[in-house]
Structures are given as structure tokens and as C-alpha cells.
Amino acid sequence: MNTTTNANIRIRRANERGHANHGWLETYHSFSFAHYHDPKWMGFRSLRVINDDIVMPGQGFGRHPHDNMEIVTYILSGQLEHKDSMGNGHIIKTGEVQYMAAGTGVFHSEFNPSDDEAAHLLQIWIQPDERNVTPRYAEKSYADAPNGQWNLVTSKQGRDGSIAIHQDADLWLARLGATDQLAFDVKPERHVWLHLAEGSLTLNGQRLESGDAAYVSEATTLELEATSDSQVLLFDLS
Template sequence: MKLRRSNERGFADHGWLRSYHTFSFAHYMDPAHMGFRALRVINEDRVAPGRGFGTHPHRDMEIISYVLDGEMAHEDSLGNGETMRVGDVQRMSAGTGVRHSEYNASSTEGLHFLQIWIEPAATGITPSYEQKAFSSEARTNQWRLIVSPDGREDSVSLHQDVNLYTGLFEGEVPTPPPHRHAWLQLVSGELTVNGEQLTTGDAAALGPDETLEISQAKGAHVLLFDLA
């Protein structure tokens, strides 16, 4: 198991935006952390009230947004206009090309969300969009599938062989879902993973022959990627 500690991540402070980069992104370059399997980006973004990312283009990337706190306004060239709230998951397949913007929908409160990029199984696909809400009850003390290649269990579908689970845990943690290659991201709280103590922002990577044992959760909000 390889650990990626929170304080080792890249960091950018633009005033209106404070962003932590788990993998190389924009002006942050770390050849040892260019991604993990098809997982290319995990950015933890905090956006000031009324500010955001203006309209910009993307191609050939599966872009997942997961709101942790606040509200995010999304618009894109596909004609979608949505406001995302806590627990909402959005998938935008950029494919042949799409333009979009994301803004903090509040003029008084901050926005905290994760931006996740996954490389698609094929390039040049037709751009598409999907968004679903996952209540805290559906994520409490259980592993909830939120993204999958086939949209099973009412998850958001993805053009890649990746399953993404989340959970809000306290105390004992149920046996995690099986994995091929696993990336575990601790969004917040504390967690013991294979005997190692993880705290907010830490991550762990495991191969297909490595057992994943999780215990001693304290206010733990976890993301678990199962990747081919």
C-alpha cells in the first residue's frame, strides 16, 4: 500500500479559489503523481461566494463533480443548467468537445467540492451529462455506489471501467467492496487503513493482490475507487 499524505499534495491559492491537487494539475507538476490507472485528477476546491470558473472548453475526459458543502451552479454548451447541492454527483463527458462553467451559487457562503477527472475508455464520443443526488442517509455507515460504467444501483454512469463508492462512517466500517486496483481518498475525518492512520485529505493506493482492511473511523467521509 502506498500513502499519499494531504500535506504532500499540490496547492494553489488564487484568492477566490483555494485548491489542493492530489495529482499533477495546471502549474503543479509532480512526475511521481501523474494519476492512478484511469484516475487523472482529484482536486479539492474551495470557491469564494459569487465566484467561479468561467466558460471554458474540455475534450475527451470524464469530469465528475461532488459537492461537499455549499451550492454550485453549472451551465454547459449542451444546454444544461443545474444547481448542485451537498451529496450531488455530476458526470460530464467532454468527448468531442464541450464548454462549461461552474460558479458558487451563493453570494454569502463558500463552496467546497471535489473535481475528479477520469480518462475515458474511448476518445471522440458524443458529449453528455448526468447528475444525481445521494442523501446522507444513503451514505451513512454503508458503501454507496455513486459512479459505475453501467449505471447500476441508480449510480451515475461513466465511460470507463471504474466504480466509485462513498460512505460516511463512525466506529466500525463494513467490509469494503472488492477492488482490482484501489484508490481510497479520505475526504474528512480519521480512518485506519491496513494499520496506517489516515486523516483528512490523505489517500492510499492498493494493487489487486493487496487486501483492504478499514477500521476505527471517526467522522470519516471516504471515497473508494475500484479501477481496472
């Protein structure tokens, strides 16, 4: 793969994110959240939150409300027990995705049921394109998804077996082994946010490490080459 630096690609480094350590929870905020506020980083298009959370064993988020937000949780390692006012209750594990349309309002809790293993997860909020929808829940495992390719996690219409959400926001997941190469074409009038959840890679010649992100709002081709085992989330947004 021939990679060249593309001036249209901008980088958001992991150490630029907001950070808090509450003892039971260590968290990094890509965008303004809770006590972290930066007017330059209020979100990207419909993408409002990417929180990189480590929840200690036996700890979690108590019952609390949400409304009018599309909430996606991806478990990088460990497990998380979910309960909500819709009657859903399940332990989601490594490689699994949980989706909740908060809509008119829902209460939920998230708890790490392990006695000895921290849970590492990404909590993602996407602003819906329609308010006050009926709350909805879904989950899907990507633990056995093929490596070295883009796997579609969410989409507006739920195409190709992905989870349907209330927004024109395609979320893609890719796991790459060291030296794996992968490309993504950013189409005209689309906007991409790429989050490197784990590992290291080069993106059009620029080095990214775990927690780094890149974003682009012009038609271009993104060329990735992993330099270690990596996990990438890519948001293709209207």
C-alpha cells in the first residue's frame, strides 16, 4: 500500500482528550462531557460522545435516565451487566455491542459483575435525527467478526445485518493484525471520524497510537496499515 500524508486528515491525539479518574472509573473523553468542557470539542457532526472507560471490578454506573440519544457500547475487554426500564437485562462481553435508543426516556444501569477483571469499553452517543421515538434495545456480537475487513455495526436502515439506528451514521469496526492493510473511501459530502481503540497503525503516512483519532470532511481515501494488533472504529456521518 502506498501511503502519503493527506493535508485533509486532521488528528486528535489521545493525550488531548479530557480525563478523569474516580477510583472505580477511569475515563477519557474525546468530546466535552461531565466536568470536561472544551468549546472546540463539543462533538463531530451527529457524533456527540466517545468515552473510553475502564470500570473496576464490582463497580458500575447506577440507575440513571437518558432521553433522545442513540447510545452504543462496545466492550473491548471484560464484561458489563446491563439492566433497563424496558425490562432488558444481559451481561455483554468482549467483542459485543449494545445499542439503546433512549427516545422518550429510559432508565438503565451498567455494572461490572467480575470479581477481579476490569471492564474496558467505549461508550458512544449519537444524536438522533428524530426526537421522542419509542425506546429500543439491541445487541450483537462481533467477537467472531472477520479480521482485516470493515464490519458494519450500525446504519440508518440496518443494512447487511447491522443494528438500525435513528441517524444516518454508519459505524464500522475493523480488527487488524500487524502489517494488515485496509482502505476506506470517504465519499463526497460525507464526514468520517476514525477512532483507534487499541494498537498502532499508520493512516495515510501518519502514525496513530491507541486512543488517537482522525477526522476528515472531504472526499479522500483513507489508507490504514497496522503496525501491531489493532481495533479501529470508523464513523461515516452525513
